[in-house]
Amino acid sequence: xxxxxxxxxxxxxxxxxxxxxxxxxxxxxxxxxxxxxxxxxxxxxxxxxxxxxxxxxxxxxxxxxxxxxxxxxxxxxxxxxxxxxxxxxxxxxxxxxxxxxxxxxxxxxxxxxxxxxxxxxxxxxxxxxxxxxxxxxxxxxxxxxxxxxxxxxxxxxxxxxxxxxxxxxxxxxxxxxxxxxxxxxxxxxxxxxxxxxxxxxxxxxxxxxxxxxxxxxxxxxxxxxxxxxxxxxxxxxxxxxxxxxxxxxxxxxxxxxxxxxxxxxxxxxxxxxxxxxxxxxxxxxxxxxxxxxxxxxxxxxxxxxxxxxxxxxxxxxxxxxxxxxxxxxxxxxxxxxxxxxxxxxxxxxxxxxxxxxxxxxxxxxxxxxxxxxxxxxxxxxxxxxxxxxxxxxxxxxxxxxxxxxxxxxxxxxxxxxxxxxxxxxxx
Amino acid sequence: xxxxxxxxxxxxxxxxxxxxxxxxxxxxxxxxxxxxxxxxxxxxxxxxxxxxxxxxxxxxxxxxxxxxxxxxxxxxxxxxxxxxxxxxxxxxxxxxxxxxxxxxxxxxxxxxxxxxxxxxxxxxxxxxxxxxxxxxxxxxxxxxxxxxxxxxxxxxxxxxxxxxxxxxxxxxxxxxxxxxxxxxxxxxxxxxxxxxxxxxxxxxxxxxxxxxxxxxxxxxxxxxxxxxxxxxxxxxxxxxxxxxxxxxxxxxxxxxxxxxxxxxxxxxxxxxxxxxxxxxxxxxxxxxxxxxxxxxxxxxxxxxxxxxxxxxxxxxxxxxxxxxxxxxxxxxxxxxxxxxxxxxxxxxxxxxxxxxxxxxxxxxxxxxxxxxxxxxxxxxxxxxxxxxxxxxxxxxxxxxxxxxxxxxxxxxxxxxxxxxxxxxxxxxxxxxxxxxxxxxxxxxxxxxxxxxxxxxxxxxxxxxxxxxxxxxxxxxxxxxxxxxxxxxxxxxxxxxxxxxxxxxxxxxxxxxxxxxxxxxx
Numbered sequence: 001x002x003x004x005x006x007x008x009x010x011x012x013x014x015x016x017x018x019x020x021x022x023x024x025x026x027x028x029x030x031x032x033x034x035x036x037x038x039x040x041x042x043x044x045x046x047x048x049x050x051x052x053x054x055x056x057x058x059x060x061x062x063x064x065x066x067x068x069x070x071x072x073x074x075x076x077x078x079x080x081x082x083x084x085x086x087x088x089x090x091x092x093x094x095x096x097x098x099x100x101x102x103x104x105x106x107x108x109x110x111x112x113x114x115x116x117x118x119x120x121x122x123x124x125x126x127x128x129x130x131x132x133x134x135x136x137x138x139x140x141x142x143x144x145x146x147x148x149x150x151x152x153x154x155x156x157x158x159x160x161x162x163x164x165x166x167x168x169x170x171x172x173x174x175x176x177x178x179x180x181x182x183x184x185x186x187x188x189x190x191x192x193x194x195x196x197x198x199x200x201x202x203x204x205x206x207x208x209x210x211x212x213x214x215x216x217x218x219x220x221x222x223x224x225x226x227x228x229x230x231x232x233x234x235x236x237x238x239x240x241x242x243x244x245x246x247x248x249x250x251x252x253x254x255x256x257x258x259x260x261x262x263x264x265x266x267x268x269x270x271x272x273x274x275x276x277x278x279x280x281x282x283x284x285x286x287x288x289x290x291x292x293x294x295x296x297x298x299x300x301x302x303x304x305x306x307x308x309x310x311x312x313x314x315x316x317x318x319x320x321x322x323x324x325x326x327x328x329x330x331x332x333x334x335x336x337x338x339x340x341x342x343x344x345x346x347x348x349x350x351x352x353x354x355x356x357x358x359x360x361x362x363x364x365x366x367x368x369x370x371x372x373x374x375x376x377x378x379x380x381x382x383x384x385x386x387x388x389x390x391x392x393x394x395x396x397x398x399x400x401x402x403x404x405x406x407x408x409x410x411x412x413x414x415x416x417x418x419x420x421x422x423x424x425x426x427x
Numbered sequence: 428x429x430x431x432x433x434x435x436x437x438x439x440x441x442x443x444x445x446x447x448x449x450x451x452x453x454x455x456x457x458x459x460x461x462x463x464x465x466x467x468x469x470x471x472x473x474x475x476x477x478x479x480x481x482x483x484x485x486x487x488x489x490x491x492x493x494x495x496x497x498x499x500x501x502x503x504x505x506x507x508x509x510x511x512x513x514x515x516x517x518x519x520x521x522x523x524x525x526x527x528x529x530x531x532x533x534x535x536x537x538x539x540x541x542x543x544x545x546x547x548x549x550x551x552x553x554x555x556x557x558x559x560x561x562x563x564x565x566x567x568x569x570x571x572x573x574x575x576x577x578x579x580x581x582x583x584x585x586x587x588x589x590x591x592x593x594x595x596x597x598x599x600x601x602x603x604x605x606x607x608x609x610x611x612x613x614x615x616x617x618x619x620x621x622x623x624x625x626x627x628x629x630x631x632x633x634x635x636x637x638x639x640x641x642x643x644x645x646x647x648x649x650x651x652x653x654x655x656x657x658x659x660x661x662x663x664x665x666x667x668x669x670x671x672x673x674x675x676x677x678x679x680x681x682x683x684x685x686x687x688x689x690x691x692x693x694x695x696x697x698x699x700x701x702x703x704x705x706x707x708x709x710x711x712x713x714x715x716x717x718x719x720x721x722x723x724x725x726x727x728x729x730x731x732x733x734x735x736x737x738x739x740x741x742x743x744x745x746x747x748x749x750x751x752x753x754x755x756x757x758x759x760x761x762x763x764x765x766x767x768x769x770x771x772x773x774x775x776x777x778x779x780x781x782x783x784x785x786x787x788x789x790x791x792x793x794x795x796x797x798x799x800x801x802x803x804x805x806x807x808x809x810x811x812x813x814x815x816x817x818x819x820x821x822x823x824x825x826x827x828x829x830x831x832x833x834x835x836x837x838x839x840x841x842x843x844x845x846x847x848x849x850x851x852x853x854x855x856x857x858x859x860x861x862x863x864x865x866x867x868x869x870x871x872x873x874x875x876x877x878x879x880x881x882x883x884x885x886x887x888x889x890x891x892x893x894x895x896x897x898x899x900x901x902x903x904x905x906x907x908x909x910x911x912x913x914x915x916x917x918x919x920x921x922x923x924x925x926x927x928x929x930x931x932x933x934x935x936x937x938x939x940x941x942x943x944x945x946x947x948x
Contacts, residue, residue, distance in 0.1 A: 283536075286540075287537050305498045305510070306529065
């Protein structure tokens, strides 16, 4: 190598402008906590009970009882101090570690629950978490689908349609065969069929992938609505009878307090989800398939020049991904013990895409994001049934507000696969 | 192995990119394929590498005809290719990049990354490359990325290595190292097909030279041929490689850049405290390897990127708060480096492209209305003046060759009174005949008293135009030197070595390149 000068040092005296975005958000939430939940929260003299127990624990974790007013005020003071610390760091152009927003978020949540539970007195922690996981199931499956697709260069907006198709076929097949497990087999097929259309138009005819995805979503909605109101409603006993996957508690693990009932007393669908996440993570980063998948999503021509068949791999990956999303759709019907209903995926496919972006296209990140969304949604549900002072409609907006903040750049610099959405080869 | 191409013809629609081309590469030979941009060299190599299927002709290896249905077949037959635009995934590590497509596995499809690393280290040691198998591609300098490409080809036992314009992105010293690597490969029996349009390099390294013009082989030449002989073959007529020009008569320094700093995403410093001034009637050429801040400098002058600090002063006025349009109206002529994305609108007619930045100004517009008749007559005058070869001024500009498109851009930018000319890569993708013309026009603009800033990565162009040469490296101005500074000194400066040190090292012979040494001899 020719000698090069060392890494360039800034010769000019210049500094990045101070980034006030996060400190301002911290400060607003801190002040809200201190005054809204604390000082003027009207919780003086009340108590909030966090209950952890369920019926079947080895030993029961005692309930945590806190005095609402001082707790919320105390948490508010700490949050305001943390906001000040973040502002001080910002003036020094530094950023706190990942632990900072996590701790901040948990503390804010704790203060909020303390305040919200002050009227009713009891926050059921375990069902709150278990429900959060359940609501995350279609999001996680959907995010895995989107991730496998985009990592191979195909943007999949049709996750929504794939979830819905999976929910539909799972319900119909399970109902017709009187066997919920048959629905579990059918669901991925429905998702993959949607993916067939997606790849056909996107790869064969270079149709814009976002447009074809949206069109497919509308198509699946129309098709399932039509079949629902004709075939399914005409003979619901045969075609749309409720079938439910039983919960299968895993011995021993299910008996661990709090964690056990949340993670290990679930249906087989949830266990399949754990497996899917683990397998995708390992394969994506440690296998030949993963290396090639990432290559065709980043630089398809480079992959082509080493003999990888770009479009064939893209088709295969998108079909597999479609199957994964279809499986996620099964959650809405057989996974929740419900009959099929019109448009029951209710936009979860789009939230799954948001989870994928928030998770920076990594399986583990997407899972964390999906869990966050699931938790926000379940919190909204739980609080609205508990009858807290906040209007339930506002609470149900929570996941979407979280989504907007999350996707609008609060996750730092994100870089999607470079070739995502770009068709490859000769038309 | 002996490689023969026989009667290769490749057409794209009605355009014949390769017309019955014959080529023989014997074992252990460095075969240069010389031709202008667009002559069909890369097409031919893409045929050889299995990326394009030829309409006619065949490929023979050791006398046997072979058919490649894709690059995989070509690689299996022992052909390796280093593309001009590297085929490397920027976010992969070196080991992953080399393994891609031929992954060592530990069963069940799981990658054996240790084996991939070992392979990189082994080849890297054999040729004395210092490449860390765990480095991420996008963090490596281009020279190192190119070596990764070579490792990639060698790891698949390539016996014929195609290097497509390998020196386009290298400093002279890096080019010298590449030539060393090519010699080493040749000694080990690897044949090399070396695609280039740079005459000096061909003379320095090639055993055999095949010249291609407009898709046809127009001749073979020996490396002993002179540069003007080779250029003549390449272009098809006598060419003047240097522009005749008078000594500059510089006036006042009417344009200056002071402490300009541009910071990109992720706080990467793109321009670092750059200061210089240009006098009237003077060409300041900005030399440097692509991607060292030249583009950002040109864009900052026009106002396309906002500097974090610093001033840009033209005729005593700070341009700081002015919009791009105001700057153009203040008399800045701007030739962008990427003609197809920033210079012309492909679907617009030629006459429309000539007034892209003047469409609402006199005489092309009056009040709210445009004046199509004036646009046409003025356009036709410029076609005449700038010698643009076209069939109709109403045709889309995409129907013109690169050289003629560039003349349209020049006609637009030079066709009005200028106070400053900024031209980036003014002859990139332009045929040799048009290069002469473009250079003459730039010198004419200089002689008319306009300060000119010319950004170029081609040292020949820099020497041809410059009255002073500024060298950039990693966003900094390494130094401003006179136009007679030796090439090797510029080369070292382009790698960040300060002027004094570079001069000393070249004079002591320590860092003089082989090519220069050969020329002096």
